[in-house]
Amino acid sequence: MKKVYICSPLGGDVSDNLERAKQYARYVFSCGAAPVVPHFYALVLEDGNPEERQLGMQAGRSLLWLCDEMWIFGDHVSAGMREEIRFCQNLGLKIRTITEKQLLSGKAP
Template structure:
């Protein structure tokens, strides 16, 4: 089952990218196929450019529609994450929340 793995990206991006990689590894170990566009898109899209940010969010919505669930880190929920969680709910996709120890939590 493919899941949309969502972790906070901005701020200390180096540390957040490492945690997102670990989170994806955790999901893989749980038998899921993690997809984390916030790890992919910054490789070739600028997050500061409003047009590229809008395009990235559009692509996130398209890709989320292909996933069976959204897994989100709750240490810091950004506005973009809130939007994606809302999209998952609109799609009636399960949303699971995890802390930094990858323990499922209730928001």
């Protein structure tokens, strides 16, 4: 099964963004792939603590080595997402963008 790294915002409204990450994971499953969701580190690390946020970001990037693709969700790219995207590009992984409109339509990319 293809492994897809979910790239979407976390900071700011962490609770709302975690809920969105769950929706994105469900979408990836519906496309026949296995979602890799680094956002779930926020359940054990404090995103508001700079050291713990950095630890979570590093752990998330380490997961990219195991993935086949990165899917960017939503219509906003945060600074943290830009870091993940650059890392992914350096690894040569395929990147797809899934807009809110595509997500709502339920159609696979």
